[in-house]
Amino acid sequence: MLSVRDLRAGYAGSTVLDGVDLTVPAGGVVALLGRNGAGKSTFVHTVMGMLKPYSGSIRLGDRELAGAAAHTVARAGVAIVPQGRRVFAPLTVAENLRIASTRGRDGWTPERVYELMPRLAERRDNRGDQLSGGEQQMLAIGRALLRGPRLLLLDEPSDGLAPAVVDQVAELLEGLRGEGIAAVLVEQDLHLAFRLADEVAVMQKGRIVHRSSTADFRADRARAHALLGVG
Numbered sequence: 614m615l616s617v618r619d620l621r622a623g624y625a626g627s628t629v630l631d632g633v634d635l636t637v638p639a640g641g642v643v644a645l646l647g648r649n650g651a652g653k654s655t656f657v658h659t660v661m662g663m664l665k666p667y668s669g670s671i672r673l674g675d676r677e678l679a680g681a682a683a684h685t686v687a688r689a690g691v692a693i694v695p696q697g698r699r700v701f702a703p704l705t706v707a708e709n710l711r712i713a714s715t716r717g718r719d720g721w722t723p724e725r726v727y728e729l730m731p732r733l734a735e736r737r738d739n740r741g742d743q744l745s746g747g748e749q750q751m752l753a754i755g756r757a758l759l760r761g762p763r764l765l766l767l768d769e770p771s772d773g774l775a776p777a778v779v780d781q782v783a784e785l786l787e788g789l790r791g792e793g794i795a796a797v798l799v800e801q802d803l804h805l806a807f808r809l810a811d812e813v814a815v816m817q818k819g820r821i822v823h824r825s826s827t828a829d830f831r832a833d834r835a836r837a838h839a840l841l842g843v844g
């Protein structure tokens with residue numbers, strides 16, 4: 614589904630991604646873990662076409678996307694839920710969803726998003742900046758779904774949310790499992806990552822240094838500690 618090979622990218626000539634190899638099977642969820650500054654956000658931005666790679670390959674199915682502009686990558690079926698959520702603050706929930714759903718691909722409509730997230734339906738006339746952090750996160754996910762993605766890039770969906778709200782976001786993302794949407798989940802919250810992901814990839818200094826099933830990763834606490842500095 615997603616197949617990234619020897620991807621190199623960075624900022625103004627500096628190298629952050631130093632030869633990343635990562636595959637995500639159709640419908641599979643891979644948690645991308647790693648310490649601060651490892652290059653996880655840079656990776657999702659590069660896959661999304663927001664940052665042009667220096668070299669390497671990003672294939673979605675049989676389509677090469679390395680170097681393509683973000684709107685081309687989006688049309689190919691990739692959607693991002695960016696870190697910090699980035700909903701349009703002056704627009705209402707309904708307006709935020711409407712501008713994201715110009716194509717209504719794969720049957721995703723605002724009504725279907727409201728069914729999945731009843732809280733958003735209740736808040737449909739509230740402005741983006743009147744929403745709680747959790748509601749903003751749900752709106753950001755709803756906006757991404759309206760693109761009808763085959764691959765969802767989630768950059769720290771738990772960031773800044775209270776544990777109870779993280780739980781709601783987790784339930785929402787679990788509810789998407791049957792949709793066959795593949796996902797790369799960048800996450801510092803290991804409980805959330807383990808709950809949602811089938812597989813774990815660990816990035817260190819712009820390279821993938823470990824890849825295993827989530828179950829295997831969880832079973833080896835010493836290795837998790839060595840890779841992530843956590844117990």
Ligand SMILES: Nc1ncnc2c1ncn2[C@@H]1O[C@H](COP(=O)(O)OP(=O)(O)OP(=O)(O)O)[C@@H](O)[C@H]1O
Pocket residue numbers: 624629647648649650651652653654655656
């Ligand atoms: N816009 C930018 N311009 C220049 N350097 C950047 C930019 N964004 C990130 N970097 C640098 O790239 C490196 C990787 O950052 P990145 O945000 O990809 O890491 P990360 O693994 O997502 O970290 P975190 O877990 O803290 O979000 C860091 O050294 C960072 O300072």
